[in-house]
Amino acid sequence: MALCKIFPFAFILLCCSCYLISGQRFDYPTANLSTTWINSVSAPHSVDFTDGSRVRAILLRGTFGPKYACGFYCNGNCDTYLFAIFIVQTNSASQITSPAIGFPQVVWSANRNNPVRINSTLQLTAQGDLVLRNADGTLAWSTNTAGKSVAGLSLTDEGNLVLFDSNNATVWQSFDHPTDALVPGQKLVSGMKLTASVSTTNWTKGGLFSLSAIDNGLVAFIESNPPQTYFDATIGGLDPSGGSNYVKYLDGSLTLFTNSSGTTELVLVSITPASSAQYMKLESNGHLKVYEWKNRWGEVDDLLTGFRGVCNYPTVCGRYGICTMGQCSCPKSSNSTTYFRPINVRLPNLGCSEAKKLSCNNLKKHRLLEVEDVDYFAFTADISNTDVNTCKRACLNKCSCKAAFFRSGLNSSRAIGECYLPTEIFSLMNNEKDKTRYDSVAFIKVQV
Structure with a gap:
């Protein structure tokens, strides 16, 4: 108080100077x-x-x-x-x-x-x-x-x-031009997608994995011809005529905003609520991971890993490798013939190579290697309500077919089921029947 009486002008000048210093912007946005x-x-x-x-x-x-x-x-x-x-x-x-x-x-x-x-x-x-x-x-x-x-x-x-x-x-x-990451508040309009880099050290766009927003949700797929889906978070029964739908990264979710019946918000994927800065990234191995700052950057979510775990990722065991509880092996025949070998015995996750490359020059030398209780991440029925022999013949008669996957009801003796005939094979997986509730068998095409 005494300072204000004796030096009123100096006090006012000091206060103004403090205000100017504290109000100064240091960022450059x-x-x-x-x-x-x-x-x-x-x-x-x-x-x-x-x-x-x-x-x-x-x-x-x-x-x-x-x-x-x-x-x-x-x-x-x-x-x-x-x-x-x-x-x-x-x-x-x-x-x-x-x-x-x-x-x-x-x-x-x-x-x-x-x-x-x-x-x-x-x-x-x-x-x-x-x-x-x-x-x-x-x-x-x-x-x-x-x-x-x-x-x-x-x-x-x-x-x-x-x-x-x-x-x-x-x-x-x-x-409007996303790369391989999303930040809170960002949205993917239907048709936009994230595209993974080639590897953790090579950030070139051209990796195998993409995450795409579509009218009724999100789909993750591996780039093949045609693309093979390994994750699907979609909502059925939506009317696409209401306008452009989009998926938005909110605090705690990836949410679909749709105009099908007025603006509707539908949670597609739940996320750990943010306590600090957070973002998500589509990794080169197909994982969509959420990272957050907590005294240092760390992973808080792995969003696309469903009830089947890491075995559902297309390249977890390389091409033709069979994933069982995260461990990789090559398909084996019931006799002494070897059709697949590990690319690197010490690194089984790199996948398997064919002992003889498939060739369409002589279809009579194509055979199907039967592997019991093996499933595939991207099963889409090419033939429905069919039997296992019809499924096998369809693959043998089609040069581009690399395997026939047959699914049927649990303990149904393969009487009637569904048949998938992919033209490109990535990682296979052990069928955990207690989770999937169906029987599955793979017939992998080989050259003899």
Whole structure:
């Protein structure tokens, strides 16, 4: 009180100064037209992490804790970089911290199949195009938004990179171009999909697995011809004429929003509610995993693993490998003939190779190897209400058929059942009858 009486002006000045300091923004979430960023060793907001990754942030939204940023990123091999959105740890001044544990979590990238090198550039042009060029000036990626009234670039609190116009309306957004991850608040409109990378170290788009939103839910499949489904979370009886349906990542669920009878919300997959920053990623092995920050990043959910466990994943035991309680083996014949061998005896999960490759030149040398109590993840009946001999003949008469899978009622003596004739074989699995409640047998085509 005495200070206010003696030094009223000084007190007011001190209070105003404190207010200005505390009200100052330290994050940098937006950019104007005609801005260029260079992926150089001297670029600001550059951080090296102990896992070998490196980021050079150009936009960052928020302070203190796990926050979204975007910029140049490399994941250990820093000869090449992605332009990506990632979650990093920040302090109260929006500086990227925790290089030993807060490793950047990439949730979107622009140029998975066309990484760029040091001294590459990202430019928000005067015409409103966001353009990524390699160090030699060649085009690596673009939003193709020139002439579309773009006024600026912004990274939102939800991790969405947005080009907006003078009315703050969205012209282009990263949420419309998902890669292999989803963040809370993001949605997949019917027809959109996540596509896995080739491997944990090769982030190229071109992995075997995809997760697609369709009008009545979600389907995960392995890329083959035709695609084979290994997970299905769909709702029957929906009227698709009501408008475009979509699946949204909410706190605690993946939920289908449908306009079939007014806006309806239907939970497809339950998720552990978030207590901190969270995201999900479709891994290169087909798993859809949820990660959360709890003093470090850790897995909290493995969403596509149903009651059959890991054996239901298409590549868990490689091609032709049989999965039994997570262990892999090759199909064996009842006699001394060997039709399949492990690709690597010490690594049985790599799958099995054929002793003799199948050839259509002489169909008379095709035989069917019978393997009891073996099932397949992607069973879709090609022939219904049939008997086992008809199922076998159908495969032998069709060159492209690689196996005949026959399912029938439990203890039904295979009288009548359903027949599936796939043209490509991935991992097989032991049929756990107490769970499936049906009998199953595989007839695998081999060359003699």
